[in-house]
Amino acid sequence: MKRRTVIGLAIATSIAGALSAGVASAQNTIKIGAVAPKTGPLAAGAAITHWPNIQLWAQQVNERGGLRMKDGSRRKVEIIEYDDRTNPGETIKAVERLATQDNADFIIAPYSTGLNVAAAPAFAKLGYPQITATAITDKIPELTQRYPSIFFALGSTTALAGSVADVLGKMRSEGKIGNRIAMVNVADAFGIELAEVSRPVFKKAGFEIVFDRSYPLGTQDLSPVVKGAKASNPDAFVAWSYPPDTFALTEQAKIEGLNVKAFYTAVATAFPAYGGKFGKSIEGHLGAGGVNMDSPEIQAYRAAHQKVTGKPADFWASAVTYASLQVLEQSIEAVGLDRKAVTDHINKSTFQTVMGPWKFVNQSIDKFWTVGQWQNGVFHGVASTGLPGAKPVIVKTGW
Amino acid sequence: MDILITGVLLGATYSLIAMGLTLQYGVARIMNLANGEMLVAGAFGAFWVFTAQKLSPFAAALFVVPGAFLLNWLIYRYLLRPLVRRAKNRGMLEVDTILATFGLSFVFVGVMTFAFGGEFFTYSYLAEPYRIFGSPFGQNRLAASATAAVICGLLYWGIHRTRPGTAMRAVAVDPTAAGLVAIDVPRVSAFAFALGGAVTATGGIVLSTFLTMDASIGVVFTMKALIIVIMGGVGDVRGAIIASLILGLAETAVASLIDPGLTLAAAYLLFVLILLFRPEGLFGRRQS
Numbered sequence: 001m002k003r004r005t006v007i008g009l010a011i012a013t014s015i016a017g018a019l020s021a022g023v024a025s026a027q028n029t030i031k032i033g034a035v036a037p038k039t040g041p042l043a044a045g046a047a048i049t050h051w052p053n054i055q056l057w058a059q060q061v062n063e064r065g066g067l068r069m070k071d072g073s074r075r076k077v078e079i080i081e082y083d084d085r086t087n088p089g090e091t092i093k094a095v096e097r098l099a100t101q102d103n104a105d106f107i108i109a110p111y112s113t114g115l116n117v118a119a120a121p122a123f124a125k126l127g128y129p130q131i132t133a134t135a136i137t138d139k140i141p142e143l144t145q146r147y148p149s150i151f152f153a154l155g156s157t158t159a160l161a162g163s164v165a166d167v168l169g170k171m172r173s174e175g176k177i178g179n180r181i182a183m184v185n186v187a188d189a190f191g192i193e194l195a196e197v198s199r200p201v202f203k204k205a206g207f208e209i210v211f212d213r214s215y216p217l218g219t220q221d222l223s224p225v226v227k228g229a230k231a232s233n234p235d236a237f238v239a240w241s242y243p244p245d246t247f248a249l250t251e252q253a254k255i256e257g258l259n260v261k262a263f264y265t266a267v268a269t270a271f272p273a274y275g276g277k278f279g280k281s282i283e284g285h286l287g288a289g290g291v292n293m294d295s296p297e298i299q300a301y302r303a304a305h306q307k308v309t310g311k312p313a314d315f316w317a318s319a320v321t322y323a324s325l326q327v328l329e330q331s332i333e334a335v336g337l338d339r340k341a342v343t344d345h346i347n348k349s350t351f352q353t354v355m356g357p358w359k360f361v362n363q364s365i366d367k368f369w370t371v372g373q374w375q376n377g378v379f380h381g382v383a384s385t386g387l388p389g390a391k392p393v394i395v396k397t398g399w
Numbered sequence: 400m401d402i403l404i405t406g407v408l409l410g411a412t413y414s415l416i417a418m419g420l421t422l423q424y425g426v427a428r429i430m431n432l433a434n435g436e437m438l439v440a441g442a443f444g445a446f447w448v449f450t451a452q453k454l455s456p457f458a459a460a461l462f463v464v465p466g467a468f469l470l471n472w473l474i475y476r477y478l479l480r481p482l483v484r485r486a487k488n489r490g491m492l493e494v495d496t497i498l499a500t501f502g503l504s505f506v507f508v509g510v511m512t513f514a515f516g517g518e519f520f521t522y523s524y525l526a527e528p529y530r531i532f533g534s535p536f537g538q539n540r541l542a543a544s545a546t547a548a549v550i551c552g553l554l555y556w557g558i559h560r561t562r563p564g565t566a567m568r569a570v571a572v573d574p575t576a577a578g579l580v581a582i583d584v585p586r587v588s589a590f591a592f593a594l595g596g597a598v599t600a601t602g603g604i605v606l607s608t609f610l611t612m613d614a615s616i617g618v619v620f621t622m623k624a625l626i627i628v629i630m631g632g633v634g635d636v637r638g639a640i641i642a643s644l645i646l647g648l649a650e651t652a653v654a655s656l657i658d659p660g661l662t663l664a665a666a667y668l669l670f671v672l673i674l675l676f677r678p679e680g681l682f683g684r685r686q687s
Contacts, residue, residue, distance in 0.1 A: 037517075038512060038517055039508050039509070039512060039517070039614070039615045040615050041615065041616075043512070043517040043613060043614065043615045044517055044518050044519040044613035044614075044615070046517065047516055047517030047518040047613075048518055048519070051517075086615075184659075187660050213658060213659050213660065214658075214659065214660040215654070215659040215660060215662070216659075216660065216662060216663040218619050219659070219662060220409065220412060220413075220610065220623075221405065221408070221409045221412070221540075221647075221650070221651070221654075222659075223405050223536075223537075224402075224405065224651055224654035224655040224659055225654065225659045227401065227405075227655065228655070228659075243519060243611065244519075244610070244611040244616075247519075247521050247611040248609070248610070248611065251523070251526050251537070251609065252537070254526060255526060255527070255528045255535055255536070255537045256528070256535055257528065257535060268519075271519070273518070273519055273520075273521055276522075277521050277522055277523050278523060279523075311518075
């Protein structure tokens with residue numbers, strides 16, 4: 001009888017203990033929502049740049065014991081993930097669901113320009129800060145004015161195009177290239193916007209655009225495009241391209257023997273897979289993005305990325321994505337879970353991130369990498385809007 | 400000359416995409432919307448063989464082809480056969496199988512994302528120029544065309560010169576009548592469906608040598624295959640080959656002579672024209 005009571009008591013206490021532990025940890029964890037493509041056209045890009053950083057960040061925060069709150073307590077983070085199938089409607093729905101049904105404390109900004117812009121009204125309406133790390137647009141002033149909760153960290157279209165013109169202009173003034181540019185773009189929002197922005201920029205810089213064509217997204221054979229570009233006998237080749245065509249244009253240029261001194265492709269040039277696929281033959285290739293490989297913070301970040309996720313970080317938006325999560329982390333630690341206070345804090349404060357110190361001016365970071373170049377198997381930043389550590393540009397020597 | 404060769408190479412690429420669906424739709428009467436995913440699965444096999452095993456991606460055919468054949472046979476046997484049995488007429492079967500395989504395509508995308516991750520998989524293989532009449536062409540594209548020619552030749556020979564092929568043609572023309580002359584229609588249909596899947600997966604192996612793919616890209620190939628199959632005429636291998644070549648040549652000519660931006664427009668214009676003037680497709684039979 002006595003023994004039974006003891007056992008019963010023991011069971012009761014252990015159940016109560018487990019229950020209270022469960023309650024306590026459920027109360028303690030901070031729910032972080034995440035919505036981005038896991039399937040659909042942008043899934044591959046998100047799988048390289050977006051999702052691994054969320055995994056890395058959550059793992060590192062929880063390994064430290066959680067976020068250190070103002071009152072000295074530690075609270076772990078719990079990530080709730082949704083796949084938006086690269087469909088803006090799904091992104092918005094998932095943001096609303098995270099806010100109203102999952103009661104997420106914060107929501108990580110979605111992936112890509114289009115999905116972030118689409119979700120901006122939902123974030124603003126629900127009062128969640130949206131720190132974007134993969135959105136590039138010239139509409140930053142309008143968007144930040146309309147949505148007080150959105151933040152930009154990757155730069156603007158004009159800055160991206162302007163930097164390419166600067167890099168090429170410098171090469172020309174050093175006598176390394178002439179002034180003939182062959183330009184192609186993918187007929188999709190990103191490519192069209194960049195082509196339109198860059199035409200006047202190149203002309204103003206004194207370049208002659210000798211070939212200017214677009215091709216549809218998903219074109220399976222780009223050899224007519226590359227043949228045409230080659231026939232125009234350019235000094236520099238500039239492609240405002242998306243991942244699959246960045247790979248295809250490079251391979252075709254190699255096959256056709258398009259020998260230019262400056263070869264630029266936009267998105268995906270900074271992906272490790274680009275270097276992996278082409279090896280030494282892309283020495284000197286220019287592309288969108290870049291990273292300061294000499295920074296110890298970046299080195300430590302890249303090592304941790306490789307260790308935790310099992311794959312290398314890309315050479316552009318990966319570190320920016322991680323830095324945007326650090327901004328969220330430091331804001332929560334400073335002011336707690338009040339979303340309004342966090343938004344205010346992001347606006348006012350300076351953050352120590354893997355990208356160096358970050359201070360949002362008019363809700364955007366004005367120092368970012370714009371052009372990178374493959375040098376000795378690494379994609380170094382060679383042009384930025386004021387970041388340290390840019391490497392000198394080298395001339396592409398051949399395939 | 401350049402345009403001609405480039406166009407034929409692209410056409411061969413397209414025929415690899417479409418050939419499997421022709422068999423599946425023409426003989427087994429299954430409009431398989433998960434066709435593109437089978438192609439991507441084949442490409443994954445090649446990628447894995449090349450990067451992890453350091454072998455030629457074509458070696459992947461050793462397990463991809465039988466694997467795809469078996470998988471498609473199982474899909475037909477356990478997933479689609481009940482639909483075939485239930486269907487009262489061809490229209491109903493088409494609607495049912497389109498819905499079923501559309502759902503199946505999501506399952507495949509999910510499984511592949513889970514198994515291989517969502518990233519791009521791309522590698523360089525035979526990405527060297529080969530000169531024909533002084534113009535450089537990618538060796539991998541030439542290899543793809545050669546494979547396409549071999550596959551098309553084998554299929555054509557198999558379908559028109561062998562006994563099982565004759566049975567397949569009979570089923571394609573009229574499943575009921577074929578049953579009356581002692582052809583095991585369910586078996587022939589299952590075989591055609593499985594063969595179609597194996598051919599598509601082989602196409603994936605070859606295409607992966609020059610196209611960048613990811614787990615979600617299958618739908619792009621499904622769309623292209625649909626256009627070609629409908630253009631060529633349902634259930635005729637020759638039709639699919641001719642339609643692929645026409646499409647490849649037209650797209651290359653437009654891209655080279657007018658503007659690469661108009662290739663899609665040209666492809667769909669051709670598609671519309673053929674539908675207007677020959678709704679049954681180039682080699683299709685008029686419905687009596």
